[in-house]
Amino acid sequence: MTPLEDIRVILATDCGSTTTKAILIQKMGDEYRQTHRGEAPTTVEAPFEDVTLGVLNAVTELAELSGRKLLDDAGRIIRPARGEEGCDLYISTSSAGGGLQMMVAGVVRSMTAESAERAALGAGSIVMDVIALNDRRLTHQRIERIRQLRPDMILIAGEVDGARTDKVVKITETIAAADPKPRLGADYRLPVIYAGNRSRRDEVTRVLGGKTSLSIVDNLRPTLEEEVLLPARERIHDLFLEHVMQQAPGYARLMEWVDADIMPTPAAVGAILKRVADEARINAVGVDIGGATTDIFSVFGEDFNRTVSANLGMSYSISNVLAEAGLANVMRWMPIAIEERDLRNRIKNKMIRPTTIPQTAEELVFEQAVAREALRLAFIQHRSFATRLKGVQQQRTIADSFEQDAGIESLVKMMDLDLLVASGGVLSHAPRPEQTAMMLIDSFRPEGITRLAKDSIFMMPHLGVLSQVHARAATEVFEKDCLIVLGTCIAPRGTARPGRPALAYRLELPGGEERRETLRFGQMRRHPLQRGAEARVYLDPARDFDLGPGKGVPLEVTVQGGTVGLIFDCRGRPLSLPSEPAERVGALKTWIEEVGVYSPEAIPH
């Protein structure tokens, strides 16, 4: 590989389940910039069954668009770069063929099994099921389930080190009785990782050693107070490369081409978000809403969490959003009336023809209404998963108890969130940036002062894997080309009677212009403020409202602009919409008009 300091041209691909995306990053003067992008259908499935064909097609398109010759006559990637030819570094991520699919097991669902789930999710896996002794299933039901699943790998945790019980061995016996088989390839043994009680390793080896390809790593819950996920995550990654990737069509060849290990796409997205949050010392949440699934990543201080809502998405899973959210919750975001029968049929038609796009404004409004619910539900799942370790005694104050959901404190505290990053078709490709901003605010409900941004062309996966080999290039491109800053949302926490004062502010815009206003409960206000521009704002919340320092405590901050600008949201937290239909539609239309979400022709007030 070319020495880091000499790298001028970087080629990166992301092999998604439907599309393979290639980007070119070049050193322009002293900085790295993303310059071109190409894509082609992924070729993992029949009739092609070779992922490298899709990679070559995407790279060919990239070469045509950039005018740079990237492949030689034999179809090999030219390295190193010379003049107008080749690249110095080639890297790739992959979620093709369904990504990495795992089953995890532990003794107690909310303790060791949850830690195992966290390790698997953090490694970029889809968790197909979590087996635990208290999962309310009978043993034979668990066995049936394990048989049906055919995962790529199994992670087993259970018990703290030195525990003198037999529970983790019981779980192991259940898995052995099911005799699980791998998803891909019939001629190799299923990889199983044991990350449980050290003193049970011999028994676990006796039970599973002959039936599976067993590997043993440090206990991921050595004590109740500790969670050590890294050894398990690293072993998952190694096994992913050694076993799973080798079985997927064409991957053995792709692994020879790359200059750094292939990463599962979600692991790469998590890696870049974590790096950026760490470098800027901020708390960040990233979301990627796809056709089938919604991934959410959060970095709060030292805590990184990822969740995958496997059946919340905008095409294949759109019908499931309706099933889980309920019709009324989708309809509450609609400023126009649609009959239930019609709405149901529309959702199903999108499900069976997932590649269609909204042609009319009404269809767009409807799709974005569904997206709000998909995002809201996925975020609820994320917040309830990203918690402190359960089973550990903690001292709580009265203030803490207001933060808790069902008695368990989420690490994702909305008031502490600094940056919210959106990606995925419905968010990234919304015709107006105001639509992306409003979908984020309505579903994530940020509190206090939060910057909103979107991934311009979904290059976070590429940058995530790049961050492992060339951190500087990854960070530079992330800030300059990847993120499109939408602006800043200012939302006080609290509620009041409609029409009561909620927030007084004085805004000093660049150039000396000043705005003063008192916003009432239920009101929104938008001020354009260009990308890169800053404004000083003096905020004076009413007695029952809090922007971070406490109820009624004033605050003075500098805020950043973006393609949308500043959005003041005084609709309250928790956010509740008027229950009376006509009043609700009236309120929606007022907010839409104020923020400029849809054109007045599309949604007349």
Added chain:
Amino acid sequence: MAHAYTPGLKVTENELLRRRRVLPIPGEVVVEEGAKVQPHQVVARTFLPGKVEIVNVANKMGVDQSDVPGAMLKKEGDRVAQGEVIAEAKSLFGLLSSRATATLAGTIESVSGVTGQVVLRGPPQPIEVDAYIEGQVLEVVPDQGVVVESSGTLIQGIFGIGGETTGEIAVVSSSPREVLNDDSLSADLRGRVVVGGSLVTGAALEKAIELGIRGVVAGGFDDQDLRRFLGHDLGVAITGHENLGVTLIVTEGFGRIDMAPRTFRLLKRHQGQRASINGATQIRAGVIRPEVIIPLQGTAPQSLDRPGEHGMDVGSTVRIIRNPWFGKLGRVASLPSEPARLDSGSRARVVSVWVEGLEEPVSVPRANVEIIEGRD
């Protein structure tokens, strides 16, 4: 991307059809290469490993886990009957005894001195695979099954529920626009595959089940009715395992949508002939569409039913698959290369389509049309 539009569903008069009929796990293939097969003829069979149950013998007998192997009356590999004593322990100088019994009939798979558990495995469950279509065995896949070849009419639907079945085709609607109501169905249709027009109502489907009709094929179906039939909202489109007593195949989509005239004509032409149908649908990676297959005897097939790779050209017949012209058929008028602004505000590549009954061609995103493939 070059192919931004949906490739469309296959509707062809006479195709060479191949269906792979294999077991989920290795087993025995019971027909030979070249054999003529009927839809319900078994081509391969095997046994699924039996149900597993775990008996906590240590708990049941109140003994230490490590004492369980010594207390076993049966050893690993032994056959046991349900209720049979498998372990016994005596205490208090042999005055008291405790026993553990088998919870199912089968064999002892393992005995653990660590957990005190005994794993019992029940008798293997037989499973069989039939030929599904009338035809000839083209290839035997050793230990797995066969590839059956036939030639005939293939109609792919967009969505279905219920599994494989067969029956004679009975077209009951007079046109592709007509709604299939419950009053169109009568007792003489028992065992048939009934074809309607633009919509099958929930009441008609209910009556079809009552009358023992094997399958229903129609242009559309309402999601509200689907929900009622399944008893829940269908979240993800993976179907085929429903046990409703009828297989439903929807050719166009949800709501009332005229069946494509060609599809209707083809089905009508084969009135009275036996069809093999399957409602199984999967709309994620590895797409599976529901299908109607009508084997034709003695006619030379025109081609193999590989997925269509034809591009969209001026004059191609297309169906618009999203509002505002959802369900309409038309012909491609032009294919502008530059992206156009849509009413939604997005920019996308579009296709201009002559729609029946409209005076001007309409502009539609290319992603929102599908080519109606195949020849008449």
